[in-house]
Each structure stands twice: as structure tokens, then as C-alpha cells.
């Protein structure tokens with residue numbers, strides 16, 4: 001299935017129309033030629049560590065290529081929600097995007113293995129697996145043919161937990177609670193299994209939906225909870241620890257093919273530094289988020305996760321639908337015990 005861009009908002013259409021104009025103001029590179037501008041779509045705010053890491057990547061890329069490349073990062077979903085920008089990247093309208101694994105699951109179900117509850121024990125375990133080409137090489141190249149998308153690697157989303165308007169202790173407390181999920185079959189089944197009623201929705205719509213009562217809660221890491229100000233409308237954050245999430249940096253394959261071998265090597269080297277640095281930024285951002293949200297009145301609850309664990313563990317295995325997925329799952333679990 002080929003992903004199609006769906007331009008749904010006027011603001012987003014206007015931002016895309018202005019992309020051509022963005023390019024004309026670029027300073028010339030050494031040697032006088034206009035730089036190649038890479039446009040990157042992000043759904044996070046400027047305070048999120050992915051924005052910080054990617055703007056640093058852009059500065060280093062520009063310096064290391066003598067100004068031949070410039071990276072423009074568009075935060076806050078201005079180019080569209082992730083489903084839309086995935087289509088735009090596939091079509092080469094934009095060059096790069098940060099996309100949650102749950103969206104890639106919809107175009108190649110093998111990606112779902114890394115979206116499953118309990119597949120990763122920790123961020124450290126996740127990083128070991130997703131940076132091992134022997135495990136992920138074929139998966140990352142699997143979208144290059146039909147989709148024109150190359151997966152370059154990932155940023156952790158850390159541990160995802162539930163947050164709601166009232167405290168949650170057990171699956172029974174989730175009965176009838178409408179919980180926002182990312183748009184993926186795994187996420188829908190996960191919340192049902194945990195005892196709630198899942199509602200798929202894009203990230204940028206969650207605050208208003210919780211505020212108006214369309215939703216009773218959502219699930220995410222502390223950094224998103226804080227930077228999206230979700231604590232204002234769902235003040236109880238409960239450590240259900242249901243999964244360690246993953247974002248991917250996805251590029252239009254032709255954009256990468258057009259680079260000279262030298263520039264591609266520079267790009268890859270600077271990107272590697274970026275995702276390595278991200279883990280440190282992430283740890284600090286998580287601590288700051290807990291502190292910041294607490295100061296604004298949010299309450300963080302540790303609970304006995306066993307009643308959720310018992311439900312979630314069989315769920316992961318039930319999703320493994322072919323030998324490739326089984327092998328990815330087995331290799332990931334083996335890496336946990338090494």
C-alpha cells in the first residue's frame with residue numbers, strides 16, 4: 001500500500017505552499033552555489049529534545065558540508081500530522097520526518113514488532129537493538145521500493161504510561177474510560193486489553209479532546225505529557241509502564257541518492273552523533289518534565305503493574321504474524337538477556 005499525502009488543514013496547506021519560498025532566502029554556500037535545503041517535519045514543540053537534537057544536527061551538517069546543505073526543521077505539526085507528512089516524504093514534497101513506529105506499522109506490518117508492549121525492557125535495550133544493522137537492516141530498507149522511504153534510525157520515546165482525569169490503579173478502573181491511542185491496530189488492542197476504550201487520534205488533537213471531555217485520558221511519556229501541557233487537562237499520570245516507544249527518522253530515498261558519496265558520509269556521521277546525543281538529552285528532559293508538571297499540580301502515581309502485565313504479555317505474542325516478525329521478536333528478546 002502506497003501512503004498518500006492527506007492535506008487536512010488550511011494552515012498545513014499554506015505551510016507546504018510556502019516551502020518553495022523558504023528556499024530562496026538561503027545564504028550561498030562556499031563557492032557561491034545555493035545550498036540544498038532539506039525540510040524536516042516534526043510534531044513536537046521547540047522544547048522537545050528531538051527539536052533540540054535535530055537543530056544541532058542541522059548546524060553541524062551545514063558546517064561540515066561547507067554550507068552545501070541546510071536543514072530546516074518545521075516543529076508543531078505545521079506541515080501536518082504524522083500520517084500526512086509520511087505521505088509528503090514518500091512523494092518527495094518534504095525530505096525528512098520524525099515518525100512514530102505506530103505509523104510505519106500501517107505500511108509494513110513488520111514494524112509492529114517494535115511497537116509491542118513488553119518487547120523492550122528499557123531504553124538501553126531498545127537502543128542496542130535498533131542500532132544493530134544485523135537485526136534492523138532489512139526492515140529499515142523495506143520501504144525503499146514502493147514507498148521511496150529510507151529509515152535512518154531512531155529516537156527513543158522512552159516508557160509510555162497512562163494519564164487520566166482520575167487516578168487509575170487497576171484494569172477495572174479503566175472501564176468505560178476513553179483513552180486516546182496512536183492510529184495503529186497494536187495500540188487499539190493494547191488499551192482494550194488494559195481495560196479501557198481506545199480512541200485513535202493524531203497527536204495535535206489530544207489536548208482539546210481531553211479538555212472538551214471527548215477523551216478521559218491518553219498514554220505517553222512524561223516529556224510529551226509536559227511539553228504538550230496535557231497535565232492541565234489530565235492531572236493523574238500513572239506508571240503502567242506498558243511499552244517503550246520508538247520514533248524513526250525517515251527520509252525520502254531519492255533525496256539521499258542525490259547526495260554525493262562524500263556528503264552522504266557526512267550526513268550519516270552527523271546523524272549518528274545526533275541519535276547518540278539524544279539519549280542524554282532524553283534523560284534530562286524526562287526529569288525536567290516530571291519536575292515541571294509536578295510544579296503545575298500534576299500527580300505521578302507508582303502502582304503495582306502486575307494486573308496489567310498479566311494481560312499485556314500474551315498480547316505481544318498474538319501479534320506475531322509471519323516468520324520475519326517472529327525472528328525480529330526473538331532477536332530483540334535475546335538482546336535483552338545478553
Ligand code: GCU
Pocket residue numbers: 043082098099100157182202203219220224247
Ligand atoms: C510521542 C512520540 C511522537 C508521537 C506521539 C503520539 O510524543 O515521540 O512521535 O506522535 O508520542 O502519541 O502521537
